[in-house]
Amino acid sequence: MTEIPATVEPASGEAPTPRRRGVLSWLLVLLGVAGVIVVAWVCLTAWGGVVHGHPAYAVLLGVTAVASVLTVVAGVRGRRRGAWRATVTIIAIVLGAGWLAATAWMRPHTAVEPALAAMASDARVTVAESATEIVMTPADADTTAVFFQPGAFVDARAYAAVLRPLAEAGHPVIIAKQPLGIAFLALGAFDEARSRLPEATGWVVAGHSLGGTVAAIEADGADAASTAPAVGLMFFASYPASDLSGSLTTAVLSISGSNDGLSTPAKIDASHADLPADAQFVQIAGASHAQFGSYGAQAGDGTPTISDDEARAQISAAARDFVDALAG
Incomplete structure (x- = not known):
């Protein structure tokens, strides 16, 4: 899959044309935003279970949050991708979606009274x-x-x-x-x-x-x-x-x-x-x-x-x- 060129060369003396993003760039943005939402949802609904649980899940949430922000940045930048870069990006998006699904699935059932x-x-x-x-x-x-x-x-x-x-x-x-x-x-x-x-x-x-x-x-x-x-x-x-x-x-x-x-x-x-x-x-x-x-x-x-x-x-x-x- 190829993307729309990131920029259009301007004529002499003209301002650069705004960068245009391809489908993969938009998917990266959506994936990153989804990751931030998943982390926020877990923290808002199961904070007690996260804080009082084994630290492995808290680390997982931290890694997911950082990776999600970086993914949004990568999508916003909208870099040009050749065929092999596009393939790697598609694989990363699929794996990232699976990662988010697993992270949400492992949200702890938080203890309540008594x-x-x-x-x-x-x-x-x-x-x-x-x-x-x-x-x-x-x-x-x-x-x-x-x-x-x-x-x-x-x-x-x-x-x-x-x-x-x-x-x-x-x-x-x-x-x-x-x-x-x-x-x-x-x-x-x-x-x-x-x-x-x-x-x-x-x-x-x-x-x-x-x-x-x-x-x-x-x-x-x-x-x-x-x-x-x-x-x-x-x-x-x-x-x-x-x-x-x-x-x-x-x-x-x-x-x-x-x-x-x-x-x-x-x-x-x-x-x-x-x-x-x-x-x-x-x-x-x-x-x-x-x-x-x-x-x-x-x-x-x-x-x-x-x-x-x-x-x-x-x-x-x-x-x-x-x-x-x-x-x-």
Whole structure:
């Protein structure tokens, strides 16, 4: 594709004719403007999730903003392009559009109340937050700790309210902050948590949705460890990606919702065959997928028929009973 010449040579003594831009230059301008809009939209609608999330996504937004401005400048300049330059520009535009789509898709589901209130420390639980994790430390901690992987693109703080009762019962809790909100990019986080809390002699690995799938991988890899092994695995509206029925030796609890539109009851039922025969299954009647955290509604989910408070209370109680039994 060739463009209209950038300039028209003027006759002697005449002023230069204004530069004219070709289609590719206009596409570059539009792409750059779209990038600025995407970054602004994410910051305006999910600022809390960006600031309190793993820094990888904030870096991604910064790079996107700078690249978008430079793209607008390149389009405005409207340089002449030969055939090979036009081809490279077309490829860059396609890749740039894909980059923006991925950036928008990864916008975090930001935590809302009561999760935000549960992030405050008190006499019973101290809550500390870093760039890569949230740690809830009980005033009187036992040696059985909980490590939790959030669902895809969900603010880690969104699970503070549902997990805090575990800390109040004496179990240290660590919630991972995943790079770009993807649990598979935080596969090493459990090992880091184990080294961070050497006083914990046993771990219950848990996760919501995609986080539960990754938690299963981590628990399966650490159930035979000589020190600080995984002694339990908890699924929050989740299930394993492969058959663990013959390899996993930890206790297993699957907590699900009858109105979950993503990890549907049918999918949970199918997971029985992939888990040990003694795995426990608890279904919360009327609960949806998003009620396992506090981050608002989620696309594709079912409609809950119980309140968020009731769902959270039942989920927390089932999880606490499971961990207490392992600690006892």
